[in-house]
């Protein structure tokens with residue numbers, strides 16, 4: 507499996523992976539799939555501050571992606587990031603998610619992040635299994651926090667420590683600055 511940093515031109519492939527998740531499942535709490543153009547804007551904005559990685563299949567096509575985002579906006583949260591991973595349906599169960607996450611954690615740790623959080627709409631056995639396999643532990647459940655596909659939905663939160671600081675840390679570095687973009 508090959509991994510690389512996402513580029514704006516990956517937006518179409520990423521949208522194609524994400525659209526059925528939005529339309530057909532409660533995994534994402536979005537209600538309308540974003541267009542490829544909207545996804546392109548998200549990619550450009552995210553890459554200013556956070557890593558966004560894609561995996562490539564043997565044909566060189568995007569088979570999955572993982573990225574980080576701010577956990578909360580207030581300044582004292584700045585060392586905490588949310589992480590997300592999606593793998594194309596025909597590439598699941600081949601350790602693509604595990605590989606994407608390992609690389610994402612390495613990037614986040616290098617930038618100075620201390621904690622990663624993942625919100626998982628429940629139930630999602632595969633996602634819970636992946637997150638626990640890569641070292642996340644369960645924090646708790648927000649009950650009935652969203653309404654989608656005719657019912658109220660719970661979101662479980664998982665947490666992984668990326669690095670521990672003994673003293674007040676420096677602010678995390680922006681991904682664009684760290685990667686010379």
Ligand SMILES: CC(C)(COP(=O)(O)OP(=O)(O)OC[C@H]1O[C@@H](n2cnc3c(N)ncnc32)[C@H](O)[C@@H]1OP(=O)(O)O)[C@@H](O)C(=O)NCCC(=O)NCCS
Nearest residue numbers: 591592593598599600601602603604626632633635636639
């Ligand atoms: C969740 C998801 C990203 C997992 O990616 P994946 O590439 O299939 O997972 P991997 O093959 O890397 O599996 C990693 C571990 O997770 C576990 N796992 C993955 N899928 C599983 C499943 N369906 N059932 C049980 N365990 C599973 C395995 O224990 C595996 O451990 P191993 O590497 O020791 O075998 C993928 O199923 C997916 O894209 N699902 C739809 C989108 C989604 O739910 N995203 C997460 C949003 S919170």
